[in-house]
Amino acid sequence: MFHIAVIGGGISGLAVAFRLKRAVGYQVTVLEAEDRPGGKAHTEVIDGFTCEAGTNSWLDKEQAARDLLEEAGISDRIKPASQSAERRFIYRANQLREVKLHPLKFMTSSVLPLGARLRLALEPFVAKQTQTSDETLADFATRRLGKGACDILIGPMASGIYAGDPNEMSLKSCFNKVYQLEQQHGGLIKGMLALKKAKKAAGEDPSAVTAGPSGRITSLEGGVSDLVQALTAEIGTDLKLGARVLGIAPGAQGGFTLHIEGSEPMTADAVVTATPAWSAAEYLKQLDPDAATAFSEIPYPSLDVICLGYHKNQVPHDLHGFGFLVPRGQDKTILGSLWTSSIFPGRAPQDHVLMRTMIGGMLEPQVGEWPPERVIATVREELSAILGIPTGEAPVLTRIFRHPRAIPQYHVGHAHRVARIRAAESRHPGFFATGNALLGVGVIDCIRESVATAHRVSLFLGPAKT
Ligand SMILES: Cc1cc2nc3c(=O)[nH]c(=O)nc-3n(C[C@H](O)[C@H](O)[C@H](O)COP(=O)(O)OP(=O)(O)OC[C@H]3O[C@@H](n4cnc5c(N)ncnc54)[C@H](O)[C@@H]3O)c2cc1C
Structure with missing residues (x-):
């Protein structure tokens, strides 16, 4: 029977392993460095509050993700967000301002100052970028x-998804659909109109094409850990916790030998890496120095998530919406806050609310150096100012999740780095790379790429031998 070693037991590694075991029947071992699976996907229920350490939700638009939930037997645990989650806010000039998705309502709202709205209206007249260089998100958006x-x-928005710096982020790698809109239709508004027209012609609902996220925001009844548990149930004892891979070498009789901290070396016919880039950069040094260098060039900022629970009476704001984001230059350090108990009712006890605030990222790197008490105090102070919570009102729940290396950044040149990693796959048949460092940081991107990777592995090895 072919043996595949999957390095990393986050959503990516678990999804690859699940697929290879369930659909193809290979022998698969998942090697996970920590003492729990899930990586950035981890839920804690504390005193009736459901707190997510990382992933909060995803959009239900990805077929591969829907299929995986079905195969894992948890489709009935899918929890769509409430209608109120469609309202999103930006904090600007000392006020929360709703971001209206209807073009006319948006243009007459105060989310942007008048001059910025007038400039935005000129978008259809801006010439298409003809040179195909890897433009930054900030250059593209400003242009x-x-x-x-x-x-x-x-x-x-870049903070909300990547905790990133738009002056460094590659438009093509981070928001390829937006890049394609300009390339194929000459602009964003023209592109959206063309997509609406195409939907109408196909007899579909053109209103599904909006400037906002497409698809419905979704989670699972018990949080993202439901998915981790369902995948690990299939993998069973083939998930090895506390198994940190230190190096990979070509095997004496083909395949690979993996060196694992505190254990005997393990042999495998194929290896799938599904760890953060900084970790792959270490254990690939011997097998493929160029791929190791490409991985090492993918930066990770620190990011903290602070879950605060309050009694409803303590919070004057109705929290009717998804939450808010804070542009830089507004005299605030927090990046934004999600109103978890409004998005997913039931995630706080009766008459209580739960908020989840992000602080840190590429633009506030100093926060990673602060002690947790200072991070929590800053979040409480800024939330109080924004939502009108009287100073001195202590939350009934405080939980901080610190991510010293949170989310991989797809900076300019990222596509070239991915190509160098793919070249290593060609140099070492049976070696495959997946995970959020390559082609998408969202959970649904990770699942899509994991399913594709499992397919590539099965094409390489062929049918499972018994
Ligand atoms: C704060 C935060 C909020 C987020 N919110 C959302 C959200 O709302 N929606 C969304 O779609 N996405 C969100 N994301 C992104 C998403 O959670 C991640 O991209 C996704 O979970 C990554 O999964 P992964 O398996 O690729 O990587 P990881 O979750 O990082 O898993 C990698 C695993 O590899 C293990 N590992 C590392 N080195 C080794 C080694 N040498 N040997 C063995 N094992 C090793 C690690 O311990 C880890 O378990 C968020 C991320 C963060 C940090």
Whole structure:
């Protein structure tokens, strides 16, 4: 029977292993360095509050993810967000301002100052970029939408997904669909109109094409850990916890030998890496120095998640919405806050609310050096100012999750780094790379790429031998 070693027991590694075991029947071992699986996907229920350490939710638009939930037997645990989650806010000039998705309502709202709105209206007249260089998100957004929209809308969005710096992020690698809209239709508004027209012609609902995220925000009844548990149930004892891979070498009789901290070496016919890039950079040094270097060039900022629970009476704001993002330059350090108990009712006890605030990232790197008490105090102080919570009102729940290396950054040149990693796959048949450092940081991106990787492994090895 073919044996495959999967390095990393986050969503990516677990999804690859699940697929290879369930669909193909290979012998698979998952090697996970920590003492629990899930990586950045981890839920804790504390005193009736459901707190997510990393992944909060995803959009239900990815077929591969829907299929995986079905195969894992947890489709009935899918929990769509409430309607109120469609309302999103930006904190600007000392006020929360709703981001309206309807173009006319948006243009007459105060989310952007008047000058920025007028500049935004000129977007259809901005010429298409003809040179195909890897443009930064900030350069693209400023060129097409104006500096105001870039700073107030696009920058916070980059924080919300990547905790990133738009001046470094590659548009092509981070938001390829947006890049394609300009390339194929000459601009964003023109592109959206063309997509609406195509939907209408196909007899589909054109209103599904919006400037906001497409698909419904979703989680699972017990949080993202439901998915981790369902995948690990299939993998069973083939998931090895506390098994940190230190190096990989070509095997004496083909395949690979993996060196694992505190254990005997393990042999495998194929290896799938599904760990953060900084870790792959270490254990690939011997097998493929160029891939190791490419992995080492993918930066990770630190990011902290602070879950605060309050009694409803303590919070004057109705928290009717998804939450808010904070552009830089507003005299606040927090990146934004999600109103978890409004998005997913039931995630706080009766008459209580739960908020989840992000602080740190590429643009506030100093936060990673602060002691946890200072991080929590800053979050409480800034939330109080924004939501009108009287100073001195202590939350009934405080939980901080610190991620010293949180989310991989797809900076300019990322596609070239991915190509160098793919070249290593060609140099070492049976070696495969997946995980959020390559082609998408969202959970649904990770699942899509894991399913594709499992397929590539099965094409390489062929049918399972018994
Ligand atoms: C704060 C935060 C909020 C987020 N929110 C969302 C969200 O709302 N929606 C969304 O879609 N995505 C979100 N994400 C992104 C998403 O959670 C991640 O991209 C995804 O979970 C990554 O999965 P992964 O398996 O690729 O990597 P990871 O989760 O990082 O898993 C990698 C695993 O490899 C293990 N490992 C590392 N080195 C070794 C080694 N040498 N040997 C063995 N094992 C090793 C690690 O311990 C870890 O368990 C968020 C991320 C963070 C940090």
